[in-house]
Amino acid sequence: MTVETTRICVINPNTAAAMTELIAAAARAVAPPRTEIVAVTNPMGPESIESHYDEALAAPGLLSVITEMERTDPADGYLIACFGDPGLDAAREVATAPVIGIAEAAFHVASMLGRGFSVVTTLSRTIGRAADLVGHYGFSRQCRGIHATEIPVLDLETNPLTGSILTDACREALRTDGSDAIVLGCAGMADLTAEVGHAIGAPVIDGVAAGVGLLAGMAAMGLRTGTASGEFATPRTKLYTGLPTNFGLG
Amino acid sequence: MTVETTRICVINPNTAAAMTELIAAAARAVAPPRTEIVAVTNPMGPESIESHYDEALAAPGLLSVITEMERTDPADGYLIACFGDPGLDAAREVATAPVIGIAEAAFHVASMLGRGFSVVTTLSRTIGRAADLVGHYGFSRQCRGIHATEIPVLDLETNPLTGSILTDACREALRTDGSDAIVLGCAGMADLTAEVGHAIGAPVIDGVAAGVGLLAGMAAMGLRTGTASGEFATPRTKLYTGLPTNFGLG
């Protein structure tokens, strides 16, 4: 690794700037020396992401963050810091550096720390999306359960009981599922990782931290998304109309 | 079934109005008596959908079509007429009637017409998305191959060789894959279904027609998307900012 600085762009796909701060802090806490974390808030979309609808509306703004950065000052890696990994495949098409989602990152790391892991998340309505991602990435055998605390995303920071509810849910998930590790199912839980891990005595994986580690490793190896099959090559130039930003490429 | 008319809304997720006409014609050709086809063009997004990026940018406009229709004159079924089934889960959250994607529709019908089917599509860069959907819906065993003609979506209508290239690709796919049926991998191929089927002597399934049949059946049974698990319940009310349309619900 050279003495140059590695820059990792961490994108908060919702529009809540406070959550971006929380995410940035979690990322910086684990970033290797000489790695800069650039944290960005999505300029358009929902204030929190708790449904398929929210994910769909968050994707264009999230992509505009990447295309803008690519035009001006490309990062060495992009992290999509929402547990539904919204827009991940699209982002891979437009970025020249690797792109990772935090659910993806957390699942990969958790699967190397024991036989099975459990996910503890916010609302039960998001379980389906998490289950889809588990299957899509290939972790059906390792993921033994997805559990909801029923705390909405934006209440995570304000609810004084978040820490204890989350700890109890994680402890119960370990026991019920016979798991060895816990994956936290929302970027907004990142600041509680150490507290919960200490309380339950088991590995607790926050996808933001996991993703920073993975991107730092990829940057050190000089890797980026492959384009040999054509799927992740730059999209063809065409007309995009009716959207608030110029999404045209090239 | 009563004498009332069933209304099926067929949405073209791209912004090309000519393609909407083609799709509407395919839908009307198979609609049962007393079934009205309402065809709508996406008001915002790409002029054709050939990448994950295009899909992500098409979803908000597509969803705005449904939420607008739900506010004014709800349909008895919604069909998303792009083979990547963009925005499908999100649409299910905001519609009070069933929602189907044309890839989904075509896979289901094809799987009941033989042991295996092959997909013949436009650009090879879209194969990955089609493969994801095959796996997601449970058709990994039945789908034996996905083949590209390398004809871009908007060239399908203008290229004088589309019919013969498509026919050759379908015939070859049947042979190579040992399949019994063909699924056409783009709504823009709908007008060629009969021609290709006649030429190759095997079932050729267009997802637009398949979807209309499925939605008509669901309407006759009085069925809509279930909300018992909460995943497809109406999304929670929240702030959506920076988008060209008011996406707020409720």
Place this chain on the structure above:
Amino acid sequence: MTVETTRICVINPNTAAAMTELIAAAARAVAPPRTEIVAVTNPMGPESIESHYDEALAAPGLLSVITEMERTDPADGYLIACFGDPGLDAAREVATAPVIGIAEAAFHVASMLGRGFSVVTTLSRTIGRAADLVGHYGFSRQCRGIHATEIPVLDLETNPLTGSILTDACREALRTDGSDAIVLGCAGMADLTAEVGHAIGAPVIDGVAAGVGLLAGMAAMGLRTGTASGEFATPRTKLYTGLPTNFGLG
């Protein structure tokens, strides 16, 4: 679609004529305009189908119904109205129109109405067969549970508690499995579909109605079982001995 009438043959694979009536009524209730339902009772086999043994003994008679109709007045679609889908692949070999089983039909429709569905059936000894079909058709992910009421098939109509037992079982299945929809696991439950659906407030799918919708759609598209791989081509001419009917083909 032309003004000609579409004829769908609904076959009751057991020998109980009363059940054929019930099935015919369920089929007619959802048939599109200008679609005729021809309901036929199996002339040889068991009076109800509740075991692998019963299924094996029902198949020849069921096939004789199809071969006889093909010789005289071929239908535009055949529906096998027993939840074990007995003889389905064999029927596809001898029919010139599409053939669907009601388990197959119900699974396909249910999988498009939510993330997961539960099956509620008659005797627990039939669960294994239902599970085999779920796996065979590719719905292992979507089907979250198969539950028995322990009501024998022929008691469904006579037991005054059938409606309430079934409703309770469906409600409990939704809750336990976290499902969004219910599939009824016996053609003899078809007349209770609306009652149960109304009571539990979730989509309840009867395979007879689902199958009629699917076959009507296939007929409108002019589709039939593909024979390109040879598997579903007409069986080779040969000698069949010791059976009560001439099963020879050609």
Place this chain on the structure above:
Amino acid sequence: MTVETTRICVINPNTAAAMTELIAAAARAVAPPRTEIVAVTNPMGPESIESHYDEALAAPGLLSVITEMERTDPADGYLIACFGDPGLDAAREVATAPVIGIAEAAFHVASMLGRGFSVVTTLSRTIGRAADLVGHYGFSRQCRGIHATEIPVLDLETNPLTGSILTDACREALRTDGSDAIVLGCAGMADLTAEVGHAIGAPVIDGVAAGVGLLAGMAAMGLRTGTASGEFATPRTKLYTGLPTNFGLG
């Protein structure tokens, strides 16, 4: 093991007595000392089994062989000697001894003799059924290919080239699939097992021999099909009409 004789009933599901002889010889060649092979020809059904239709018509007669033997002189094990394993689950319900199909037997043995095996069979139209069984029994990973020689079942004995065609197909299958073993896909190939195995220098598994070994082992352990879940318990007593034999139980 006691000095009593173990009796294994080998059933030829088709009506061709010459094939029963061939099967009986293959069974006797590998039967352990003090094991008697009782070979029986199906009294009703097709003269060869080469389609789903043939299988469906073979099942009742095959089951009548077992129920008759159970009434008079139950065997210690039953082997269904047709590669489609017709009527297997039904047979398990009515037999008090274990029942095995020859496809099942061959797949199990082959999977313990190398990483992958290939199946070489008669007509290509039977490949679908073999593939279904592979999936059903859990051998999707081990079975690497199913290949047809296009020799009809009844021509196996009369075609002077059967041996050389089969040998060539097996050798080619090993090479193409990267397999370690061959499964012969028809009971009528049993007499060629040694010849082919010698020629290609790899394990060649005939399901008849494999099944005899498995049943002898089960008999020595005193095992029979379990009925705890109820699925394989004796079917309920009921009326069976229109069939040439009394299929009533109890």
Place this chain on the structure above:
Amino acid sequence: MTVETTRICVINPNTAAAMTELIAAAARAVAPPRTEIVAVTNPMGPESIESHYDEALAAPGLLSVITEMERTDPADGYLIACFGDPGLDAAREVATAPVIGIAEAAFHVASMLGRGFSVVTTLSRTIGRAADLVGHYGFSRQCRGIHATEIPVLDLETNPLTGSILTDACREALRTDGSDAIVLGCAGMADLTAEVGHAIGAPVIDGVAAGVGLLAGMAAMGLRTGTASGEFATPRTKLYTGLPTNFGLG
């Protein structure tokens, strides 16, 4: 089968000679006439195998038993009598006769005796390895649960409650899992097979007995591990240093 004697080598992978006796007795109880059981204790490794670490340390000694026997007096089959099937693939490379593990043997036999089976084993820490083997061999569908009694391997013989604890656990497993058969998860339970089976009224499979039956069948057919793909060919000659035995081949 000729009048020659078949010799099956049953290897106890741990160093406890008393357990070898127990295993040998179970093997002899089911061996066909004219089949000799040669029971051997591992000369190096742990006194019992209850972890991945124990398995890794047991493998070299276990392999030395086979290579030594191959040099002097090759057996007609080798059975690895520890439920983790340690060293199985390696053993296949160095033996000229078939090699089977007892977990593998038990799973295969159990899967032919009902729809689903349950495993009842010693310590819960071994469940992961058993689950891996279930998946590896293809029995994910048939194996419905793996249950621990928490009795350490070497206590099985000395704990006066072993029989009743095991019986209770097996009965409960059948009920909870809806299984038809039980697989005993440790060679040290072999002497309790009949007692437990009698008590619960369901098939109970001991892998030692199951393995002897499978190897006897393979020997009768003259089969051995295939080497066509090269994977199970004799390992290349090379230097092995630092080990207590000469592991060099050839």
Place this chain on the structure above:
Amino acid sequence: MTVETTRICVINPNTAAAMTELIAAAARAVAPPRTEIVAVTNPMGPESIESHYDEALAAPGLLSVITEMERTDPADGYLIACFGDPGLDAAREVATAPVIGIAEAAFHVASMLGRGFSVVTTLSRTIGRAADLVGHYGFSRQCRGIHATEIPVLDLETNPLTGSILTDACREALRTDGSDAIVLGCAGMADLTAEVGHAIGAPVIDGVAAGVGLLAGMAAMGLRTGTASGEFATPRTKLYTGLPTNFGLG
């Protein structure tokens, strides 16, 4: 991250010291600042690992390296630098820091850099083990092919054509499999990663570098293998006999 140094122990499971140097260099090239690489050669076992037999004989020595280091100066992470990931689960039981295998590491990283990857390895006899690991870790969908160059491990460094043979094989694998990335299937290829990647214009992943990145990330997060299910807890104390080293724990 503190200013303390992170120590990662990279173990070469074979006894070839020259290969340890090569591996150490690859590890150091990507290690983050303030991360020390401790490279160790296995003191007992084969000089190269090219069979299941070699893997089994390599495991005890490999484990002795870890138990010795744990007794004296525990590392913050252990990397098993052989593509078969020998002894991985056992190592997790005895290490207090995370343990990763290089096949595992490479698969995880490759799966985030495109839709599919291909493995290019040494001898074809090792393909089976690689395929097992692919399935075990959950990458069956992403891994599209495993290809052998037929260069033995110890010839990689001496064969002047290794670079060009490997490059050609990687390029061909990309094309044949439609992959986006390449995984190198042997630690001995680590020094060729950049050369091959440059030549083929696609991401080439060496598991040694990938593993160092993953372990550095885990160390920054303070994570270690979870022991909640008991599977990866320290093995029970017991007697190990006949081995050249004292393998007793505690």
